[in-house]
């Protein structure tokens with residue numbers, strides 16, 4: 437199978453097997469957290485990807501990160517995103533919205549009422565949050581009461597309704613990289629003693645309730661879930677990732693969602709790779725992400741290890757990445773200094789290949 441071949445993803449037919457990975461770029465309006473016109477330009481420049489997964493978008497006013505992060509819980513934000521999806525569709529592309537809640541990776545200095553962030557358990561993430569007062573260590577979060585959990589699921593459901601109104605083709609649940617859903621999944625951050633903690637099925641309950649809520653909005657063929665079993669940077673971890681993610685894969689299979697989006701770079705030693713097992717258990721599409729280049733992407737698809745490959749940083753620097761990969765053309769280098777700041781610079785001014 438070639439990366440340039442059309443592919444089916446849930447109920448969508450995609451032009452190729454190249455996915456633009458979700459990339460938070462902090463270019464939205466700081467006050468409203470609504471995407472600015474340049475966000476529509478940025479995504480439409482990259483619309484030749486088979487699928488774009490948007491930057492992680494906050495589902496709640498109680499999830500606030502660095503200035504410029506985007507959200508999807510207000511009417512104003514829905515209007516902003518309408519312009520983005522319209523621009524992508526006009527350019528022939530498809531776009532899912534990635535939905536997330538920071539959980540313990542927020543800071544009181546950023547949250548309404550300077551509240552403590554919430555998490556499954558009162559265990560701080562390792563590392564630092566960016567706040568208006570500079571970087572600060574992540575605080576010990578407040579463990580959510582069991583009675584509060586339905587309202588969190590509801591925030592994801594409402595965000596999905598908003599994403600539908602805004603014209604997105606589907607939604608991806610961000611269950612990766614140590615954010616709230618991931619914090620529930622893994623036993624390093626979830627020490628709850630109720631039915632949302634302890635056993636693998638209990639820890640997966642929050643994710644699966646969100647999946648069910650979103651299926652009610654978009655139908656299963658328009659839902660994806662992103663996981664990162666090897667991510668441990670902020671101190672999150674699990675005692676038995678193989679068992680945890682096998683259960684997740686089985687349950688997603690039972691629900692028939694469109695895809696599983698697995699961050700598993702080739703640098704992970706073969707004995708620790710989960711993709712082969714998860715692929716047996718989950719029969720929807722598998723998107724693989726993490727440090728891919730042209731050669732490794734072609735290899736992964738050629739060997740049938742995945743159905744789609746996602747590129748992150750290469751899409752930041754190469755709006756026409758698909759064409760460049762097709763032609764084996766040289767690639768622009770992403771500038772890390774402008775990943776999360778710089779306005780239009782380092783965002784919508786990366787050059788396209790010269791027209792022939």
Ligand SMILES: Cc1cc2nc3c(=O)[nH]c(=O)nc-3n(C[C@H](O)[C@H](O)[C@H](O)COP(=O)(O)O)c2cc1C
Nearest residue numbers: 457458459460491492725726727728747748749775
């Ligand atoms: C600037 C930047 C922002 C990112 N934002 C997100 C995000 O919003 N959601 C997410 O799931 N992953 C995010 N990631 C991770 C990427 O989606 C991807 O998994 C990672 O960059 C590895 O892929 P790559 O080697 O192709 O860049 C981000 C990465 C970068 C560099």
